[in-house]
Structures are given as structure tokens and as C-alpha cells.
Amino acid sequence: MSAFLSSPLALRRWGWLHKWSSLVCTLFMLLLCLTGLPLVFYHEIDHALGKHIEAPRMAADLPHLPADEIVRAARGHHAHLVPLYLFREEDDPDLWVVKMDTRPDTDETKARFSVIDARNGSVLGEPRFDEGFMHLMYRLHVDLFAGLAGRLFLGFMGLLLVLSLLSGVVLYAPFMRRLDFGEVRRRRSGRLWWLDMHNMLGIVTLTWALVIGATGVINTWADVILKVWQAEQIAALKVAAPAPLASARVGQVSIQSMVNAALRSEPGMAVATIAFPGTLLSSPSHFAVFLHGDTPLTSRLLKAVLVDPASGQVMETPPRPWYVSALLLSQPLHFGDYGGLPLKVLWALLDLITVVVLWSGLVLWWRKHRAAGSPKHAPDAVADVAGGRA
Amino acid sequence: MRTVRSVAAIFRWPLLIALLTLAGLLAALVGDDAWDAVSWALLSVPVALCGYFSFVRGRRQD
Incomplete structure (x- = not known):
């Protein structure tokens, strides 16, 4: 030696x-x-405490409402809040979790959640993730209540x-x-x-x-990594589409048609998350649709598709950079929730x-x-x- | 006095355990079902060795 x-x-x-x-x-x-x-x-603890929300049993393969209806249902109780994300429940594809807050660009610590049944738009629950023992454990583990x-x-x-x-x-x-x-x-x-x-x-x-x-x-670098990625994507979009991005207005094209456009661009993948414009996971003026595959690896390595809400068109974006892949793979390897x-x-x-x-x-x-x-x-x-x- | 070990001899077993652990961590990431089982088996190795060296082997020497 x-x-x-x-x-x-x-x-x-x-x-x-x-x-x-x-x-x-x-x-x-x-x-x-x-x-x-x-x-x-x-x-497991969530289940044991009876806090886990499950989709009621219905006939198999009932059609799902468009994403716009899911958002409408969630905002029924929270008209003053704006939607940030729609998460599809991994174990229960009939359920969507809608995350809402006062603005798209908050730190999301005070966000509210609604669990919506995609088959009939009923609100199954509004879980709180900002209180209780597990929240205390989470914050002590993640940021010591110091952001x-x-x-x-x-x-x-x-x-x-x-x-x-x-x-x-x-x-x-x-x-x-x-x-x-x-x-x-x-x-x-x-x-x-x-x-x-x-x-x-x-x-x-x-x-x-x-x-x-x-x-x-x-x-711990997740926020920084996502912001760098966002900046990179926006820079690439500006080169690709010289038209002013700010002209895009939400509401002209339905969310579901944007989701469909994203799905058409990546055949064989399924929707994991929809991020509204202005959030950490999207761009200031585009929706981001995150798609996943069906193997353990491709279900983690999400693919982001940006959609222009003015035209409903999928934007050409560069492939996911290595540092985002590193972040996406770091999550299961740290949490131990993949086996x-x-x-x-x-x-x-x-x-x-x-x-x-x-x-x-x-x-x-x-x-x-x-x-x-x-x-x-x-x-x-x-x-x-x-x-x-x- | 026992003989002095070489660095290679000292790190032979730790290196093998490191490789098994790494394979175990990756196996469940690559696939489901059988891959998960491979992962459980491989990650049981360091846990079982800790138990064995802490409780079983020492007691036998006493």
C-alpha cells in the first residue's frame, strides 16, 4: 500500500x-x-392507520373522465386555489391526486390535496400531508423545518x-x-x-x-436540479420557437387533449403526472406531461413532454439530461421502495x-x-x- | 502473535460483500418478481453476516 x-x-x-x-x-x-x-x-403505516384512500369497487374498465373534469372536481371545494399537479396513483390507476395551492410558484409546503375517482369525478378524500407524526418524521428527515x-x-x-x-x-x-x-x-x-x-x-x-x-x-439537490433542467428546456424552446412564449393562454385547449397529444408522441407509455404551467416541474408557459413505462426502471425514469396550451402542440425538447436521470434513480435507491x-x-x-x-x-x-x-x-x-x- | 495480513487479504471479503450488496441494490431496480427475490437474497448477506459476527461466532469462542 x-x-x-x-x-x-x-x-x-x-x-x-x-x-x-x-x-x-x-x-x-x-x-x-x-x-x-x-x-x-x-x-404500510398509512394503511394501518386507515388513512389510505382506495377506489371503491366498480365494474372493471370503466372509462375515465377527461383530466379537465378531474381538476374541476378537485376545485369544487377549493375555488380560491389553483391546480399545480395531477398525480396518478401508481397502485390504483382509477385515482388521481390533485395538488393545489394559492399560486403555482409557492414552496408547496401549504398545498392541499384532493383524491378524485377518475371514473365518476367524486372526491374520495382530501388528505393532509402537513400534520401528524409522519409529517414530523418527514420534515426532520428532509429539511429540519428550514426549507x-x-x-x-x-x-x-x-x-x-x-x-x-x-x-x-x-x-x-x-x-x-x-x-x-x-x-x-x-x-x-x-x-x-x-x-x-x-x-x-x-x-x-x-x-x-x-x-x-x-x-x-x-x-437534497432535487429543487436545484429541477430548476436547472427547467432553465435548460426553456432556453432550448426559445431557440426552437422564436414566437413569444408568454402569449400562451391557459384554457384555450383542454388539458385532456394536451395529455392525448403527449401520449401520441410517446407510444406505449402511460401518464404519471401532469404539471401545470409555472410549477417546478413545468415551464412558465407550458404544461408538462410526465410519462412512464411499465418496467421498474422505465417506471422511474419519467419522460417529460412539454405541451403548448395555446396550440395543444407537443414541443420539441432535448432528451432528459444525465443529472435528472441521476436524481430519478436516486429516489428509489434512497427510499428502498422498489422491491x-x-x-x-x-x-x-x-x-x-x-x-x-x-x-x-x-x-x-x-x-x-x-x-x-x-x-x-x-x-x-x-x-x-x-x-x-x- | 498472529501473522500480519496483506492489504489484499484484509480486503478480500469486504470487496466480495461490496459487490454482492451492489448487485442486490441494482437487481430490484432492473426487474420485478425473480429480480426482487435475487435482491432480497443478496442484501440479506450483509445483514446475516452482521448478526453472525455479533452473536454467533463470538459466543462459540467463549
């Missing part, structure tokens, strides 16, 4: 990096692990986690020179047991933790193991810190091992 990784000086530096990157992020990571645990089972600043802060903590994982791998080698893989010394002293557990659990779950950490960081309940259970177990890794790291630091405070200076554990005294 090169001097960069294994000389006593290099190891001291890696030790410093591991200590400080971990110390700064550990408490936040413990919070993220604990709040993430119920979020993994969001769907974009909170997101980016947690993203930075995630970057520190990735640094601490990588530096931990470098430090793993000197600790393991005289140990078997997975060996946990439990008879010697408390400190050795904590150290071996930390190293063993850390190295075994390393890849999962790295993937969760990195995809979590990418998710049924067993995958969620594995996610929860790996999450709990990560809690032990974080906690044991904290214990090891605290004990060493206390020992270093005593008159006889305790030797640095890393330099100790590097010096061959393990």
Missing part, C-alpha cells in the same frame, strides 16, 4: 479526517436513521458521512492486520469490543451506507445496523477523549496500530 494511505503520518491524517467528518455529522445521521425508519414504511437551507445543510452532512465512510475504509486496514475478517474480541476489554463491532458492522454494511448517503445527498416489503425490511435492518455503527463510533471517541484528558496521555489508537503494537 502506498505511503499516501499507510505511512504513520498519512494514517494520522486519515484518522483526523475520520474523527472530524464523523463527529460533525453523527448526531444528524442518528436523527436521519431514526426518522428514516418509519418513512421506509410510510405506505431549502435545511435540505442543503443535511446534504452537506451527507457529504461528511461519505467522507467518514471512505476514511473509515482506509483506517480499517491497519486495525485488521492481525485479526480475522469479522473477528470481534469480546473478552479483552470494553473498548476492544466496541472497536471491533464498529469496524465489523461498518465494513460489512459499507456499500449500502455509501449508496444511501450519496443518493440522499443527490435528493416489495422484504426489501423495506432489509432497509430497516441495515438502517438499525448503521445506528450501531454511529453509536459505537461516538462511544469510542468519547472514551478516548476522556482518556486523553487524564494526566497520562493515552496513545493515539491509530498511530498505535500503525506502529505495529496492535
Whole structure:
């Protein structure tokens, strides 16, 4: 191994990096692990609490109302609000969720939702996502109730986690020179047991933790990524269509005919989401129709089709950039919601193991810190091992 | 005193576990049904090893 990784000086530096990157992020990571645990089972908890809205049983294959009727039904109770998005329920294609707010360009934290039966336009429920235990878990996990600043802060903590994982791998080698893989010394002293557990659990779950950490960081950039994409698409539209975009007026062409135009442009795909003009997912003057395929991968890699509401024509837009694909794939890889309940259970177990890794790291630091405070200076554990005294 | 291990020997098992985990994470993304089952099996490996090293192997040595 090169001097960069294994000389006593290099190891001291890696030790410093591991200590400080971990110390700064550990408490936040413990919070993220604990709040993430119920979020993994969001769907199941929703069901168990009886909050999940299901479509009533009717004859199979009843035709759906046009999207315009769905919006009208949703706004029946909320005439003062404007629609932002129509989401089609993945597990229940007869249901649409309409998200409404006072303006299209709010931060959407106070948005209201209506669940509409697409077969008869009845309002099946108006779920609140801004209250209750799961909302508390969600906000603590996503933005600490501090909006974009909170997101980016947690993203930075995630970057520190990735640094601490990588530096931990470098430090793993000197600790393991005289140990078997997975060996946990439990008879010697408390400190050795904590150290071996930390190293063993850390190295075994390393890849999962790295993937969760990195995809979590990418998710914190979602707003930024979507805004950059939007700007890129608008710039491309301006080149393609020199006519002033602002001339487009909503309401001239029906929403359903725009959806149909989008579906015609991408045969074989189905509608996932319709975004109204001015929202984060559309452009200021176009509707965006998001289409998905039917395999696990194509159902995640949504295709955006912009439609001009003045003409009902599908706009030519450049293909989805790589950074949007990265965001779309980061979501399932972070949430663990792409392989049924067993995958969620594995996610929860790996999450709990990560809690032990974080906690044991904290214990090891605290004990060493206390020992270093005593008159006889305790030797640095890393330099100790590097010096061959393990 | 036990012999000093080489870096290759130290990282042999961690590398294999990393590859299995990565394959497990991707399997459920690629397909459904059988792919999901492959994913469950592969991601069970790190979880089971953590349990084994924490509780089973240590106890046997005592």
C-alpha cells in the first residue's frame, strides 16, 4: 500500500479526517436513521392507520373522465386555489391526486390535496400531508423545518458521512492486520469490543451506507436540479420557437387533449403526472406531461413532454439530461421502495445496523477523549496500530 | 502473535460483500418478481453476516 494511505503520518491524517467528518455529522445521521425508519414504511403505516384512500369497487374498465373534469372536481371545494399537479396513483390507476395551492410558484409546503375517482369525478378524500407524526418524521428527515437551507445543510452532512465512510475504509486496514475478517474480541476489554463491532458492522454494511448517503445527498439537490433542467428546456424552446412564449393562454385547449397529444408522441407509455404551467416541474408557459413505462426502471425514469396550451402542440425538447436521470434513480435507491416489503425490511435492518455503527463510533471517541484528558496521555489508537503494537 | 495480513487479504471479503450488496441494490431496480427475490437474497448477506459476527461466532469462542 502506498505511503499516501499507510505511512504513520498519512494514517494520522486519515484518522483526523475520520474523527472530524464523523463527529460533525453523527448526531444528524442518528436523527436521519431514526426518522428514516418509519418513512421506509410510510405506505404500510398509512394503511394501518386507515388513512389510505382506495377506489371503491366498480365494474372493471370503466372509462375515465377527461383530466379537465378531474381538476374541476378537485376545485369544487377549493375555488380560491389553483391546480399545480395531477398525480396518478401508481397502485390504483382509477385515482388521481390533485395538488393545489394559492399560486403555482409557492414552496408547496401549504398545498392541499384532493383524491378524485377518475371514473365518476367524486372526491374520495382530501388528505393532509402537513400534520401528524409522519409529517414530523418527514420534515426532520428532509429539511429540519428550514426549507431549502435545511435540505442543503443535511446534504452537506451527507457529504461528511461519505467522507467518514471512505476514511473509515482506509483506517480499517491497519486495525485488521492481525485479526480475522469479522473477528470481534469480546473478552479483552470494553473498548476492544466496541472497536471491533464498529469496524465489523461498518465494513460489512459499507456499500449500502455509501449508496444511501450519496443518493440522499443527490435528493437534497432535487429543487436545484429541477430548476436547472427547467432553465435548460426553456432556453432550448426559445431557440426552437422564436414566437413569444408568454402569449400562451391557459384554457384555450383542454388539458385532456394536451395529455392525448403527449401520449401520441410517446407510444406505449402511460401518464404519471401532469404539471401545470409555472410549477417546478413545468415551464412558465407550458404544461408538462410526465410519462412512464411499465418496467421498474422505465417506471422511474419519467419522460417529460412539454405541451403548448395555446396550440395543444407537443414541443420539441432535448432528451432528459444525465443529472435528472441521476436524481430519478436516486429516489428509489434512497427510499428502498422498489422491491416489495422484504426489501423495506432489509432497509430497516441495515438502517438499525448503521445506528450501531454511529453509536459505537461516538462511544469510542468519547472514551478516548476522556482518556486523553487524564494526566497520562493515552496513545493515539491509530498511530498505535500503525506502529505495529496492535 | 498472529501473522500480519496483506492489504489484499484484509480486503478480500469486504470487496466480495461490496459487490454482492451492489448487485442486490441494482437487481430490484432492473426487474420485478425473480429480480426482487435475487435482491432480497443478496442484501440479506450483509445483514446475516452482521448478526453472525455479533452473536454467533463470538459466543462459540467463549
